[in-house]
Amino acid sequence: MRTNRSNGNSETSKYQDTSRIQQVRSPQPENKGKLIVITAPLTESIDHAGYFIQMAMASMPIWMEFVLNSKYPKWRDVEVWPDGSARFMPAGARVVERSLLSEFRSEDLVVCYPENLPQFIGSATRVVAVSTHNPLGVTFAAGVYTSIFGSSKSPINSHYALQLFNALKESPYRENFKVIVGGSGGWQITQTDSFEELGVDSVVEGRSESADTIELFRKAIRGEPLPRQLEARHPTKREAILFPDKRTTFGVVEMTTGCGRRCNFCVPDLNPQIDLPKERIMGAVNANVREGNRQISLATEDLFIWGQVQTNIPFFFPNREALLDLYSEIVNTPGVEQHVLSHCTMAPAVVDPLLIKKMSDCLLPKSPLHLPSMSSHPKKKYLAPLIGLETGSVRMAKKIMPSKAVPFSIDHWPSVVLEGLRVLNINNWFPVVTLMVGNPGETDQDVKETLDLIYEMERRHLFAFLVPSVFTPLHDTRMESQSGVTETKNLTTLQWQLIMKCWKLNLRPGQSSWWGPTAWRLGSIIMWLYKLKKLNGPNFTWPLMMFSGVISEGRLAQMGKIYLGKPLKTKSRKELLATLRPNYLQYLRIDNGDLPEESHAS
Numbered sequence: 133m134r135t136n137r138s139n140g141n142s143e144t145s146k147y148q149d150t151s152r153i154q155q156v157r158s159p160q161p162e163n164k165g166k167l168i169v170i171t172a173p174l175t176e177s178i179d180h181a182g183y184f185i186q187m188a189m190a191s192m193p194i195w196m197e198f199v200l201n202s203k204y205p206k207w208r209d210v211e212v213w214p215d216g217s218a219r220f221m222p223a224g225a226r227v228v229e230r231s232l233l234s235e236f237r238s239e240d241l242v243v244c245y246p247e248n249l250p251q252f253i254g255s256a257t258r259v260v261a262v263s264t265h266n267p268l269g270v271t272f273a274a275g276v277y278t279s280i281f282g283s284s285k286s287p288i289n290s291h292y293a294l295q296l297f298n299a300l301k302e303s304p305y306r307e308n309f310k311v312i313v314g315g316s317g318g319w320q321i322t323q324t325d326s327f328e329e330l331g332v333d334s335v336v337e338g339r340s341e342s343a344d345t346i347e348l349f350r351k352a353i354r355g356e357p358l359p360r361q362l363e364a365r366h367p368t369k370r371e372a373i374l375f376p377d378k379r380t381t382f383g384v385v386e387m388t389t390g391c392g393r394r395c396n397f398c399v400p401d402l403n404p405q406i407d408l409p410k411e412r413i414m415g416a417v418n419a420n421v422r423e424g425n426r427q428i429s430l431a432t433e434d435l436f437i438w439g440q441v442q443t444n445i446p447f448f449f450p451n452r453e454a455l456l457d458l459y460s461e462i463v464n465t466p467g468v469e470q471h472v473l474s475h476c477t478m479a480p481a482v483v484d485p486l487l488i489k490k491m492s493d494c495l496l497p498k499s500p501l502h503l504p505s506m507s508s509h510p511k512k513k514y515l516a517p518l519i520g521l522e523t524g525s526v527r528m529a530k531k532i533m534p535s536k537a538v539p540f541s542i543d544h545w546p547s548v549v550l551e552g553l554r555v556l557n558i559n560n561w562f563p564v565v566t567l568m569v570g571n572p573g574e575t576d577q578d579v580k581e582t583l584d585l586i587y588e589m590e591r592r593h594l595f596a597f598l599v600p601s602v603f604t605p606l607h608d609t610r611m612e613s614q615s616g617v618t619e620t621k622n623l624t625t626l627q628w629q630l631i632m633k634c635w636k637l638n639l640r641p642g643q644s645s646w647w648g649p650t651a652w653r654l655g656s657i658i659m660w661l662y663k664l665k666k667l668n669g670p671n672f673t674w675p676l677m678m679f680s681g682v683i684s685e686g687r688l689a690q691m692g693k694i695y696l697g698k699p700l701k702t703k704s705r706k707e708l709l710a711t712l713r714p715n716y717l718q719y720l721r722i723d724n725g726d727l728p729e730e731s732h733a734s
């Protein structure tokens with residue numbers, strides 16, 4: 133094993149990295165290369181410093197790269213096998229490899245980092261397959277933070293994705309091969325019609341397992357023209373989903389596809405709801421461990437549906453035993469030292485609080501995350517799944533996500549959020565919670581209701597990392613043709629207040645030091661004077677003052693500059709259970725208590 137090393141110096145390594153990838157233009161003449169080369173942007177492949185670093189790279193503009201360079205000087209050091217192929221790659225690229233291996237010989241295929249492309253692109257290369265999550269940064273959250281700080285065009289991740297596409301464009305062998313792009317961010321290329329600019333021949337939207345995708349590769353190898361866009365069918369049966377038998381970035385292994393709650397803005401929910409078999413999940417976990425990975429994360433939209441898909445119990449009543457069995461086998465696999473949760477929903481925490489407690493007992497020892505000021509775990513560990521809150525306005529929730537709270541009615545959404553978060557927090561789950569600002573048709577009243585919910589969380593000392601983003605209509609979703617706020621300059625004062633209040637609350641755990649609050653106050657005022665005032669317009673000013681804390685929120689409210697959320701009276705768990713449809717009561721677990729009188733719970 134060797135490493136593609138950077139020298140750790142932020143400025144020089146940035147340029148070194150650019151020149152290293154440009155070596156694609158000067159390949160070794162004796163190298164014929166591989167028939168099919170699979171790659172992904174460096175910033176999407178790195179297996180370093182946890183999920184946070186990739187999320188930051190999706191949201192921070194390229195001019196702020198120095199911040200990550202100084203905090204993680206070795207982030208570019210990816211490991212390669214002696215033959216130059218990648219030791220770890222995003223799960224999507226690995227499944228593409230697995231799919232192609234069912235049709236092509238292994239000696240004709242390679243999976244490598246952009247930096248190693250010169251070794252593998254040669255006269256025999258016919259396809260370069262690029263897997264990408266977010267190449268242009270035009271998705272939720274990614275767009276908003278870069279535009280708050282300056283350019284909305286170049287988040288760090290898209291800078292590196294563009295660097296990869298440029299290097300392919302300038303390859304001396306470019307005439308011989310086709311560039312096929314796939315992955316969850318492929319639609320960004322189609323939607324912005326960036327084929328020419330990026331030098332992309334075809335974008336596949338959908339799964340690599342599909343026969344249509346394999347046929348596209350055959351066509352490319354025969355040198356036939358390719359369709360600009362291919363909609364590849366998603367398998368409808370669990371058996372048809374392939375699992376990587378090699379190491380994946382962050383040890384990502386698929387757990388489910390689809391979701392079932394049918395939110396109108398959601399892409400993954402358009403896929404069939406499938407939970408994947410335990411033996412195959414474990415096979416991929418073991419493959420990761422065998423290849424030196426110490427971390428595992430199960431990719432899902434809602435972990436709580438696993439084990440309850442196509443049973444005679446509705447999927448929103450979690451299968452406690454199945455989940456505990458799966459997770460305990462994963463964290464007890466020798467070699468697995470770290471495990472992180474991906475996505476889930478809030479309602480299951482209200483439905484089965486004991487499941488949350490038991491999952492904490494099982495998962496906390498292997499969590500790499502620490503939150504000393506909040507966690508009651510002896511080692512101050514916590515769990516941080518990603519959960520969509522999106523809005524606190526019941527009117528808006530009914531419009532965009534009417535089934536988000538099932539089995540509860542969406543009318544009780546604020547109660548479900550507060551009660552779910554209470555259960556999560558007492559069990560040391562401090563989730564990353566997303567909110568959408570500027571939804572189509574959003575009124576001041578909707579924003580006020582979301583602020584009411586956020587202030588109520590603060591009043592009840594509940595904690596989540598709140599990540600607001602500006603509504604982005606995602607391709608193919610039921611809201612694809614709708615538009616919300618398109619530029620940060622157009623956000624209202626209330627919308628800005630919501631964004632800045634979320635970030636103010638996020639900083640609470642870091643504010644226990646004497647210097648923390650002062651540094652933030654000064655930093656935000658300086659940034660405002662330097663750049664943000666002009667960029668984000670006048671509506672940004674008072675919310676930023678609130679964020680910085682230079683004037684108290686009470687005083688700002690008296691001055692009429694901000695809205696102080698009003699106290700909410702919400703339902704307790706017992707009261708929420710009492711609102712359930714009678715035929716649901718049979719699925720409640722008696723050991724959680726709070727059951728309505730007439731329930732026949734198990």
Ligand code: B12
Nearest residue numbers: 186187190223224227261263266273314315316339340431
């Ligand atoms: C794990 C995960 C992450 C991880 C790890 C990502 C990684 N690099 O490995 C982390 C937390 C870092 C992450 C970050 C982000 N993520 Co993410 N992530 C996921 C998640 C849960 C699983 C992805 C996965 O590995 N799936 C399993 C693999 C096998 O599926 P796949 O990648 O789709 O690959 C299949 C096909 O797409 C296709 N395919 C893939 N590549 C190629 C290439 C070719 C050539 C072909 C033909 C086919 C093909 O075949 C594969 C197998 O069939 C998905 C949700 C989901 N269930 O997909 C969200 C998801 C992909 N992420 C999403 C988002 C928004 C982000 C962020 C922008 C969030 C943020 N604001 O910070 C960042 C962007 C990161 C970046 N670098 O820019 C969105 C994508 C929205 C979009 N692009 O339109 C999703 C769908 C979540 C959601 N519900 O909104 N993510």
Ligand code: SF4
Nearest residue numbers: 391394395398401433
């Ligand atoms: S709960 Fe999440 S994953 Fe499920 S449909 Fe809604 S947004 Fe999509």
